[in-house]
Amino acid sequence: MALLTKQDPMRGPSESVAIPPPVAPPPVAKHEEPAAPAPREEPKLGASSDLLLGAGAEFEGKLTFKGTVRIDARFKGSIVTNDVLVVGEHALIDAEITCGTVVVEGEVNGNIKAKSAVELHKSAKVRGNVETSSLSVEKGAFLQGEMKMGPAEKKAGANLQ
DSSP: OEEEEOOOTTSOTTOEEEEOOOOOOOOOOOOOOOOOOOOOOOOOOSSSOSEEEOTTOEEEEEEEOSSEEEEOSEEEEEEEOSSEEEEOTTOEEEEEEEEEEEEESSEEESOEEEEEEEEEOTTOEEESOEEESOEEEOTTOEEESOEEEOSOOOOTTTTOO
């Protein structure tokens, strides 16, 4: 605190009055850029699923995807991918399916074409033709339709001469 000599009309001319020092303004909060969010880890739906269409849902149309999709819902239309389709135990699929690999635990009504493999688990019910280079059928699975096995499909136009 500084002492200054100041004349105050209430005091005598020679009295000193203490004037408090100026108050420093509060520190200004620095604006900080928000930290970049940590890389988000993709949710894991089982060991190898990229997407799950859950029980109780109903879909209609054409489904195309990359990676692995598990369907536990009702689906009507067509499914096309070079990757893996898992038909869950509670699924009801009315579709033409063209995939790399198809794993069936539920019900499929429609033709299945798989470049790599078709697996029918004991709870599977398939009504339609199956075309693949590798077939696995567990005891108890139901398959009604034609079965065609052979090497992986050649590219179109390869046998045109």
